Amino acid sequence: MSWTLAQRAHKMNPSVIREILKVTEKPGIISFAGGLPSPSTFPIEAMAEATARVFAQDGRAALQYSSSEGYGPLRDWVANDLKKLGMAIHPDQVLITTGSQQGLDLIAKVLIDTGSRVLVETPTYLGALQAFTPMEPEFVSVNSDAEGVDVADFSAKAPAARFMYVLPNFQNPTGRTMSAERRVALAKAAAAAGVPLVEDNPYGDLWFDTPPPPALSSYEPDNSVYLGSFSKILAPGLRLGFIVAPKAVMPKLLQAKQAADLHTPSFNQRIVAEVLKDGFIDRHVPTIRALYKRQCQAMLTALSEHCTGLLEWNAPDGGMFLWGRLPAGVDAVQLLPLAVEHNVAFVPGAAFYADHADARSIRLSFVTASEEQIHTGIAALATAIRQMQQRP
Amino acid sequence: MSWTLAQRAHKMNPSVIREILKVTEKPGIISFAGGLPSPSTFPIEAMAEATARVFAQDGRAALQYSSSEGYGPLRDWVANDLKKLGMAIHPDQVLITTGSQQGLDLIAKVLIDTGSRVLVETPTYLGALQAFTPMEPEFVSVNSDAEGVDVADFSAKAPAARFMYVLPNFQNPTGRTMSAERRVALAKAAAAAGVPLVEDNPYGDLWFDTPPPPALSSYEPDNSVYLGSFSKILAPGLRLGFIVAPKAVMPKLLQAKQAADLHTPSFNQRIVAEVLKDGFIDRHVPTIRALYKRQCQAMLTALSEHCTGLLEWNAPDGGMFLWGRLPAGVDAVQLLPLAVEHNVAFVPGAAFYADHADARSIRLSFVTASEEQIHTGIAALATAIRQMQQRP
Numbered sequence: 001m002s003w004t005l006a007q008r009a010h011k012m013n014p015s016v017i018r019e020i021l022k023v024t025e026k027p028g029i030i031s032f033a034g035g036l037p038s039p040s041t042f043p044i045e046a047m048a049e050a051t052a053r054v055f056a057q058d059g060r061a062a063l064q065y066s067s068s069e070g071y072g073p074l075r076d077w078v079a080n081d082l083k084k085l086g087m088a089i090h091p092d093q094v095l096i097t098t099g100s101q102q103g104l105d106l107i108a109k110v111l112i113d114t115g116s117r118v119l120v121e122t123p124t125y126l127g128a129l130q131a132f133t134p135m136e137p138e139f140v141s142v143n144s145d146a147e148g149v150d151v152a153d154f155s156a157k158a159p160a161a162r163f164m165y166v167l168p169n170f171q172n173p174t175g176r177t178m179s180a181e182r183r184v185a186l187a188k189a190a191a192a193a194g195v196p197l198v199e200d201n202p203y204g205d206l207w208f209d210t211p212p213p214p215a216l217s218s219y220e221p222d223n224s225v226y227l228g229s230f231s232k233i234l235a236p237g238l239r240l241g242f243i244v245a246p247k248a249v250m251p252k253l254l255q256a257k258q259a260a261d262l263h264t265p266s267f268n269q270r271i272v273a274e275v276l277k278d279g280f281i282d283r284h285v286p287t288i289r290a291l292y293k294r295q296c297q298a299m300l301t302a303l304s305e306h307c308t309g310l311l312e313w314n315a316p317d318g319g320m321f322l323w324g325r326l327p328a329g330v331d332a333v334q335l336l337p338l339a340v341e342h343n344v345a346f347v348p349g350a351a352f353y354a355d356h357a358d359a360r361s362i363r364l365s366f367v368t369a370s371e372e373q374i375h376t377g378i379a380a381l382a383t384a385i386r387q388m389q390q391r392p
Numbered sequence: 393m394s395w396t397l398a399q400r401a402h403k404m405n406p407s408v409i410r411e412i413l414k415v416t417e418k419p420g421i422i423s424f425a426g427g428l429p430s431p432s433t434f435p436i437e438a439m440a441e442a443t444a445r446v447f448a449q450d451g452r453a454a455l456q457y458s459s460s461e462g463y464g465p466l467r468d469w470v471a472n473d474l475k476k477l478g479m480a481i482h483p484d485q486v487l488i489t490t491g492s493q494q495g496l497d498l499i500a501k502v503l504i505d506t507g508s509r510v511l512v513e514t515p516t517y518l519g520a521l522q523a524f525t526p527m528e529p530e531f532v533s534v535n536s537d538a539e540g541v542d543v544a545d546f547s548a549k550a551p552a553a554r555f556m557y558v559l560p561n562f563q564n565p566t567g568r569t570m571s572a573e574r575r576v577a578l579a580k581a582a583a584a585a586g587v588p589l590v591e592d593n594p595y596g597d598l599w600f601d602t603p604p605p606p607a608l609s610s611y612e613p614d615n616s617v618y619l620g621s622f623s624k625i626l627a628p629g630l631r632l633g634f635i636v637a638p639k640a641v642m643p644k645l646l647q648a649k650q651a652a653d654l655h656t657p658s659f660n661q662r663i664v665a666e667v668l669k670d671g672f673i674d675r676h677v678p679t680i681r682a683l684y685k686r687q688c689q690a691m692l693t694a695l696s697e698h699c700t701g702l703l704e705w706n707a708p709d710g711g712m713f714l715w716g717r718l719p720a721g722v723d724a725v726q727l728l729p730l731a732v733e734h735n736v737a738f739v740p741g742a743a744f745y746a747d748h749a750d751a752r753s754i755r756l757s758f759v760t761a762s763e764e765q766i767h768t769g770i771a772a773l774a775t776a777i778r779q780m781q782q783r784p
Contacts, residue, residue: 002586002615003640009502012647039452048447055440060431063627098490102653113398130651134501194394223394235455237658248395255404259522260497261490266629
């Protein structure tokens with residue numbers, strides 16, 4: 001055996017969700033499992049036109065190596081766009097990343113030593129756990145309710161923590177949004193404890209009726225790192241995200257970025273900068289919001305009709321997911337194969353807990369299936385739960 | 393101070409080369425410093441046409457999330473293309489990466505623990521040192537000459553090493569190519585010592601007259617990881633590379649890839665797969681070879697004319713770089729500012745050594761400047777060296 005693996009490699013595991021998605025790739029299945037944006041929202045025509053312009057005007061620069069920081073006009077756009085969240089930042093604080101997943105990887109490299117205490121919500125985004133795990137932290141779950149992080153529990157667990165990771169808007173997996181009061185309180189408590197906040201906001205633009213409260217990072221910017229993404233407002237296949245960081249950490253994040261992939265594709269950055277010109281996003285994103293709101297409403301209606309008494313669920317104010325809880329005695333992992341027999345799939349919520357998983361929780365995505373499929377699928381889910389309850 | 397950095401962050405440094413490139417960004421300077429492919433070789437028209445076809449035929453899939461392994465037809469193309477290097481591999485062994493720099497990052501995560509012994513050539517590729525450094529290895533330089541790695545020195549230093557990193561074709565920085573005999577001997581010695589080889593081959597297609605010998609990885613494939621890139625044969629701004637790995641490590645590399653950026657942009661992968669159809673590369677790459685051969689010849693001629701007695705240099709059989717050695721008493725780092733005053737730039741070779749740097753070595757790129765600029769720039773370099781020698 002000539003291959004000696006690093007210790008961290010033994011802690012890495014295949015994505016539970018990707019493994020589940022393989023199981024659910026059965027023809028005819030209605031899947032509420034994936035976190036895939038609806039491809040009908042991808043602005044193909046606008047992107048094709050922008051790409052043709054980039055090739056014509058700027059082709060050689062778009063195909064050449066470029067700076068690790070990212071493309072200037074795109075960094076400018078991000079800095080300006082974040083004003084809407086109450087963030088006053090300079091474009092120099094923006095680092096363009098290969099999706100916001102890479103932002104999580106860079107943060108892990110720069111802030112986590114083996115055994116470092118890292119605080120997360122209960123439950124939390126699985127992709128963040130996966131990005132942090134190779135640097136071998138000790139995860140600590142902070143109690144959380146429908147309004148987000150329990151600030152008293154945060155303060156109790158804060159000592160010696162390297163940072164707390166928070167996804168405040170339409171959280172993956174729960175769909176919940178952190179209230180404005182909690183944000184203010186958490187930002188203050190974190191600054192007082194000397195524990196930085198890592199705020200992840202991939203879904204913030206996908207609100208149904210009202211924009212979410214100001215960004216957590218707007219209150220104590222020098223104690224915060226903010227992660228954003230173009231995956232949900234344009235298209236995930238571009239792999240474009242960004243980090244906003246204060247001067248205390250930006251130079252190290254930049255060095256980690258250089259070492260990781262030199263820079264995010266200049267080609268993709270220039271195309272998106274070209275698409276974003278002239279307020280395209282302001283015309284485009286409302287169409288995504290309207291679609292996802294309709295589909296969420298369809299799921300809530302179907303749940304009321306078919307699942308009353310079989311499931312508890314929340315009603316998100318935006319995003320892509322809602323969160324359900326099965327009746328006592330029904331385990332989500334055991335339910336899944338039976339649901340798949342009935343041609344419907346979901347993700348068992350246990351995967352999203354750093355510890356003390358709730359085996360009865362499930363995540364349902366309402367953005368990939370059509371309204372008609374949502375009704376059929378939720379009815380099938382109800383049948384599966386009922387059968388599960390009748391098993392001896 | 394709320395930001396406690398990870399120990400590894402203190403070991404990360406800004407890229408010496410990127411810092412040097414900033415110094416040399418003076419208007420009118422002739423730069424032999426950068427490693428930028430000539431933008432005149434970027435096949436803009438073919439890429440623009442391929443992109444339009446991808447949008448028209450496959451737009452939604454190209455913009456959606458996709459598998460971490462990479463796009464099937466691109467993996468197939470890679471597996472087939474590598475036959476020319478004597479490698480018999482299955483497409484399942486190909487992992488598409490965000491540039492081959494990311495391949496180095498993933499290898500570091502999977503194979504390096506703090507203090508792990510990692511063998512490198514003397515000198516070696518700076519980007520690899522940077523990619524490996526965050527995982528905190530102990531680098532050990534293996535003696536190398538014009539034919540590549542000294543196999544006896546490798547065997548002496550091999551015990552307990554995690555792997556040896558080798559760039560056998562038209563090496564960055566030296567331009568040297570490892571002989572076929574050395575490859576066979578190194579592959580055998582590595583297998584005997586139980587030390588895997590990590591073979592990096594970004595320049596292999598850029599030969600002038602004769603293809604290089606079979607890949608190092610062709611001899612002991614189960615003991616080898618191979619890294620390839622589309623940066624030098626198509627365009628670096630796409631950030632597309634790949635790893636070929638045996639079953640013993642592929643699952644962990646794939647998990648590290650998922651955690652790092654989920655997947656390489658599906659958009660870029662599909663465009664390149666479309667460009668590669670119908671043998672485009674077989675028509676395109678010979679035009680790059682011919683250009684770089686002419687420019688290399690121009691530099692060798694200019695060196696003979698202006699630098700005889702002031703510099704020793706080699707004559708590469710391909711690639712982008714040649715390697716020079718200044719006369720006794722002339723330090724390359726001290727020479728650089730004087731050269732920049734004379735409107736010419738290079739990279740001091742010291743940056744490329746893991747230890748015991750040769751302060752008299754310099755790297756010269758012959759691909760970015762035109763033939764005329766090469767003559768002017770080499771004459772200016774000679775003037776600077778002469779002035780340096782005359783300093784007290």
